[in-house]
Amino acid sequence: MLAMPGRAATITVKADQPGAAINPAMWGAFFEDINFGADGGLYAELVKNRGFEFPEPLMGWTKLSPSLAKGELAVRDDAPFNPNNPHYLRLKSEGTAPFGVSNEGFRGIGVRKGEAYDFSVRLRAIAGASDLKVQLYGGDGAVLDTVDLKDFSGAWKKYTATLHPNDTDAHARLAVTLSGKGTLDVDFVSLFPEHTWKNRPKGLRADMVQALADLHPGFLRFPGGCIVEGSVLDRRYQWKKTIGPIEDRPLLVNRWNYEFLHRPTPDYYQSFGLGFFEYFQLCEDIDAQPLPILNCGMACQFNSGELCPLDELGSYIQDALDLIEFANGSIDTAWGAKRAALGHPAPFGMKLLGVGNEQWGQQYIDRYEKFAQAIKSRHPEIQLISAAGPDPADARFHFAWDKLRALHADIIDEHCYALPDWFFSNTHRYDGYDRNGPKVFMGEYAAQSVGVVSVKNRNDLECALAEAAYMTGLERNADVVRMASYAPLFANTDAWQWTPDLIWTDSLRTVRTPSYHVQRLFAQNHGDRVLPTTMSRLPTGEAVRRYASGVLDATSGEVILKLVNGTASAATDTVELTGIRQIKGGTMTVLHADSPSAVNTLDRPEEVEPGTTAFSPAGPKFEVTLPANSFTVIRLGAAQ
Numbered sequence: 001m002l003a004m005p006g007r008a009a010t011i012t013v014k015a016d017q018p019g020a021a022i023n024p025a026m027w028g029a030f031f032e033d034i035n036f037g038a039d040g041g042l043y044a045e046l047v048k049n050r051g052f053e054f055p056e057p058l059m060g061w062t063k064l065s066p067s068l069a070k071g072e073l074a075v076r077d078d079a080p081f082n083p084n085n086p087h088y089l090r091l092k093s094e095g096t097a098p099f100g101v102s103n104e105g106f107r108g109i110g111v112r113k114g115e116a117y118d119f120s121v122r123l124r125a126i127a128g129a130s131d132l133k134v135q136l137y138g139g140d141g142a143v144l145d146t147v148d149l150k151d152f153s154g155a156w157k158k159y160t161a162t163l164h165p166n167d168t169d170a171h172a173r174l175a176v177t178l179s180g181k182g183t184l185d186v187d188f189v190s191l192f193p194e195h196t197w198k199n200r201p202k203g204l205r206a207d208m209v210q211a212l213a214d215l216h217p218g219f220l221r222f223p224g225g226c227i228v229e230g231s232v233l234d235r236r237y238q239w240k241k242t243i244g245p246i247e248d249r250p251l252l253v254n255r256w257n258y259e260f261l262h263r264p265t266p267d268y269y270q271s272f273g274l275g276f277f278e279y280f281q282l283c284e285d286i287d288a289q290p291l292p293i294l295n296c297g298m299a300c301q302f303n304s305g306e307l308c309p310l311d312e313l314g315s316y317i318q319d320a321l322d323l324i325e326f327a328n329g330s331i332d333t334a335w336g337a338k339r340a341a342l343g344h345p346a347p348f349g350m351k352l353l354g355v356g357n358e359q360w361g362q363q364y365i366d367r368y369e370k371f372a373q374a375i376k377s378r379h380p381e382i383q384l385i386s387a388a389g390p391d392p393a394d395a396r397f398h399f400a401w402d403k404l405r406a407l408h409a410d411i412i413d414e415h416c417y418a419l420p421d422w423f424f425s426n427t428h429r430y431d432g433y434d435r436n437g438p439k440v441f442m443g444e445y446a447a448q449s450v451g452v453v454s455v456k457n458r459n460d461l462e463c464a465l466a467e468a469a470y471m472t473g474l475e476r477n478a479d480v481v482r483m484a485s486y487a488p489l490f491a492n493t494d495a496w497q498w499t500p501d502l503i504w505t506d507s508l509r510t511v512r513t514p515s516y517h518v519q520r521l522f523a524q525n526h527g528d529r530v531l532p533t534t535m536s537r538l539p540t541g542e543a544v545r546r547y548a549s550g551v552l553d554a555t556s557g558e559v560i561l562k563l564v565n566g567t568a569s570a571a572t573d574t575v576e577l578t579g580i581r582q583i584k585g586g587t588m589t590v591l592h593a594d595s596p597s598a599v600n601t602l603d604r605p606e607e608v609e610p611g612t613t614a615f616s617p618a619g620p621k622f623e624v625t626l627p628a629n630s631f632t633v634i635r636l637g638a639a640q
């Protein structure tokens with residue numbers, strides 16, 4: 001069936017009347033260790049439960065005992081290699097046949113032929129063990145590579161080897177076996193690709209960081225999300241436990257392990273191999289402002305809602321002050337010196353800090369006030385992000401805004417997960433916001449194709465167009481909305497808890513969703529000044545799902561237009577740039593597909609991809625055809 005042409009609109013851009021300055025870091029990214037985002041994701045460790053610290057200490061490990069093998073496995077904690085991670089495995093073999101264990105990785109170990117993998121382990125000889133075989137197996141059982149370790153000592157010692165798999169496999173396993181008779185203690189069994197982001201040893205997964213870097217996020221919010229809060233205070237995120245040697249970082253259960261009974265993830269723990277130093281380093285690498293969020297003395301209000309009494313908040317506030325010193329202090333300060341000792345004497349230049357995640361109610365206001373008093377009196381240069389709860393318009397939200405406005409809060413974090421229609425219908429949300437009150441951080445948002453936390457949600461084009469439409473409203477109000485980030489960022493197709501997500505992965509691949517492309521196009525075309533932009537009213541029904549915004553790139557002098565056609569019909573609109581004499585070339589980038597339900601998948605990652613062509617209208621008044629289901633970015637060189 002042929003689609004009817006859509007009604008034409010006239011889009012007027014006052015190109016000679018630049019308005020509010022746009023925060024150069026407006027479009028950012030939200031990172032949380034959800035959906036195997038860090039362990040099993042960004043953090044490139046391939047061995048799950050490497051230190052035998054999970055409550056089921058052999059989770060992720062399988063006993064390898066062919067029928068002839070006689071031996072015993074025991075998880076012990078006496079005289080450990082590291083008291084912060086006290087458990088280790090004792091392998092005792094009778095020597096009748098090779099005996100040991102294999103690790104399944106994070107839903108499969110992904111290895112590539114032609115690449116090298118760094119293996120390391122801590123070993124202690126107890127009796128007679130003469131050699132330990134380290135092997136990579138493919139999902140089909142084929143041996144991909146083998147090395148032998150020998151000459152063990154009676155004290156804990158680190159052993160290393162390099163493995164070169166002879167094939168690519170997304171579901172490989174790593175085995176360690178004793179060939180002969182003997183007893184050996186084994187701990188911190190680790191395997192990393194040699195090729196990591198910037199090839200840092202034991203670093204981050206290169207393809208995932210590349211996808212993040214390609215977004216050009218102006219800021220990176222970390223480490224969450226509800227993970228900051230913990231389901232109880234004991235399980236909250238504590239940044240000081242995430243720095244220094246990785247063996248010293250105590251393991252913690254991931255709150256997403258047990259949050260959704262319909263998506264249980266019993267093997268989800270936080271090793272903190274991606275800790276606060278690594279987060280700051282990552283921000284620096286990708287030129288994103290660091291935005292850490294800290295626990296404010298409240299556990300997740302969807303869970304226990306446990307509170308730290310107000311008169312005991314001191315250590316929480318001290319954690320915040322120490323973090324500022326860790327990030328920004330000179331090397332003569334206690335925490336600045338710790339940063340320097342980790343290899344980064346220069347400050348990280350942190351300007352933003354979140355107090356609490358998605359908190360609400362008077363308990364939050366009471367705690368925020370104490371944090372704000374302590375931090376602002378010592379560090380007026382730090383902009384504080386405060387919380388307004390999980391909903392963009394309910395009583396909790398309005399309560400928070402009223403209180404935070406009275407406290408002259410800097411920036412308020414708003415969250416919204418809703419159907420595409422909500423985003424299409426709320427593009428004018430910020431037009432009426434008080435220009436003199438706190439600024440807005442649209443800190444978590446994503447269109448949900450079916451419903452919030454529905455497992456049936458899909459990252460389809462309609463959701464991406466709804467977000468693009470909404471973002472034109474954020475952009476038009478850039479004087480109030482200073483920052484925005486889609487959430488969550490990463491999800492593993494085999495281990496997710498929450499959908500939709502911006503980037504999907506498996507053990508070897510990543511795929512960028514249509515929403516990713518929208519985020520990227522906004523970040524790459526952020527401009528510096530808002531240009532007043534209006535769209536003529538269309539007959540009832542036609543204006544729905546048609547949106548426009550304009551910005552000026554003051555450095556290049558280009559006018560940038562963002563146009564959303566979320567309807568099923570192409571439309572030829574007239575664009576008029578007032579105050580412009582001449583157009584000096586330009587480009588048009590279009591993201592679209594025939595169907596609004598189009599998606600990208602790991603197997604078909606390029607179904608919905610933006611394409612760029614030259615676009616050079618003859619003058620400042622021109623026609624442009626917007627395909628059905630499309631988001632279009634036009635950049636024009638313009639002379640006044």
Ligand code: AHR
Nearest residue numbers: 224225226227358487488
């Ligand atoms: O993004 C997923 C979760 O949604 C975040 O952890 C939380 O802040 C929000 O409820």
